[in-house]
Amino acid sequence: xxxxxxxxxxxxxxxxxxxxxxxxxxxxxxxxxxxxxxxxxxxxxxxxxxxxxxxxxxxxxxxxxxxxxxxxxxxxxxxxxxxxxxxxxxxxxxxxxxxxxxxxxxxxxxxxxxxxxxxxxxxxxxxxxxxxxxxxxxxxxxxxxxxxxxxxxxxxxxxxxxxxxxxxxxxxxxxxxxxxxxxxxxxx
Numbered sequence: 001x002x003x004x005x006x007x008x009x010x011x012x013x014x015x016x017x018x019x020x021x022x023x024x025x026x027x028x029x030x031x032x033x034x035x036x037x038x039x040x041x042x043x044x045x046x047x048x049x050x051x052x053x054x055x056x057x058x059x060x061x062x063x064x065x066x067x068x069x070x071x072x073x074x075x076x077x078x079x080x081x082x083x084x085x086x087x088x089x090x091x092x093x094x095x096x097x098x099x100x101x102x103x104x105x106x107x108x109x110x111x112x113x114x115x116x117x118x119x120x121x122x123x124x125x126x127x128x129x130x131x132x133x134x135x136x137x138x139x140x141x142x143x144x145x146x147x148x149x150x151x152x153x154x155x156x157x158x159x160x161x162x163x164x165x166x167x168x169x170x171x172x173x174x175x176x177x178x179x180x181x182x183x184x185x186x187x188x
Contacts, residue, residue, distance in 0.1 A: 034072075042082075062086075068093050078103055116155075126164075130156075150174055 004021030011018065011028045018033070022042040027049065034054040042062040047069065054074035064085040071093045079101040086103065092112040099119040107127040114134050121141040129149040136155035140163050149169045150156060156177040158165065170178065 044085075063088050067091070073098060150177075 004019045006021065006023045006026055008025045009023075009027075011026060011031065013030055013032070016031060016033075017036070018028075018031075018038075018041070020041060023044070023046055025045045026043070027047045028051055029049045031048075031051045033056050034052045035056065036053075037057040038053075038061050039057050039059040040061065042064075043066050044062070044064040045066075047067045048071050050070045051068075052072040053068075053076060054072050056076060057080075058076060058078065059080045060082045061080075062082040062084065065087050067089045069091045071090075073093055073095045074097055076095070076098045079099055081103075083104065086105075087108075088105075089109045090111065090113050091109075094114045095118055096114055096116045097118070098115075100123050101119050102122040104124045105128055106124055108125065109129045109131070110133050111129070111131045112133070113130075115130075115138050116134060117137040117139075118135070119139045120143050121139050122143065124144045125148050126144045126146045127148065128145075130153040131149070133153045134155055135153055138156060140156070140158045142162060144164045145158065145168045146164050146166045147168060148165075150158075151169050151171045151174070153174065156174065157180050158178055159181055160178055161181075165178075
């Protein structure tokens, strides 16, 4: 892989394909990167705006302080990314069938995201926020959710016996998502 380096540039559809390399403080706007091999690329302090990264290959891809806004990211396997400095923020993104298995996602912000069928097993999501997110079918198993904020999240199912939820925040409307395994009826 070449060692191309790009800094403070904006990339538009006419700039595709993206050359392999390092990108720092760059903006990627309206790009279709679906099914693209981004293995080994490095992104630091970058923003992806209205991009499609569905089914992209991200083996050892570095995402350090990267923001995704209004992106389509179906089926991504974030567990394959480089762990060093991994830090993302997601706003109004579609992440159905995406896997974060085993990732350290402390204090990650998920805002207005579609996270149906997303795998959060064995993750550290302590201090993370799921603001106005749809978590239908999302998998939480052996996940650290301490101090996580689910107050405005919907459709989650979290087993308190299988996850660490100390000081996590939930709304009264979300209690059914914590008690589902007991087959009880929670009425408002």
